[in-house]
Amino acid sequence: MGRSAVDGNTQRSRGWWVIAIAGAAAAVAIVIGIWAAQQSGAPGAAAPTSSAGTTGSDVNKTPAGNDGTLASSGLTVLDKPLGGQEAIDALGEKIEIVAERNGKTVDEIKELLLRDKTASISTGGFILYTDDFGKKG
Structure with missing residues (x-):
């Protein structure tokens, strides 16, 4: 039996939601990764620097x-x-x-x-x- 036009639209709509959620999750992961690298002082991280003993x-x-x-x-x-x-x-x-x-x-x-x-x-x-x-x- 064939699919109706409504079923096709629903599946396309779900596909866009999956892509949007995956993109948002990737962006959050990148931001968290950058923040964690700065906090750990990892090489190449753009963390603020200061002289020893300064706060x-x-x-x-x-x-x-x-x-x-x-x-x-x-x-x-x-x-x-x-x-x-x-x-x-x-x-x-x-x-x-x-x-x-x-x-x-x-x-x-x-x-x-x-x-x-x-x-x-x-x-x-x-x-x-x-x-x-x-x-x-």
Whole structure:
């Protein structure tokens, strides 16, 4: 016996519902997976980072001055971005702030600046990399 037009429409309607529910379940699974990766600190996760020993409102503060902290928006360690030995000389004791800001030791910062000609320090104390796009010289 043949199916009626009503039965065919009902089956198509059910098919769309199955697809919609499967799509929604997949989207929820993706969101939960991203959230779980961020919480676990998995490699490649876009989790917020902070320096060791910082919490809450301390995340954007670094040691400097007499009070021990300075908000990132007010921190200026150089007048202009510099690299190499010039940056090391210009930073002086502020190189400790740069190291803390970038999660490295002072020796690691010095080694990086001397070894990598594309590395420099921003006026705010962050490591910058400049791509020369393969130019020689």
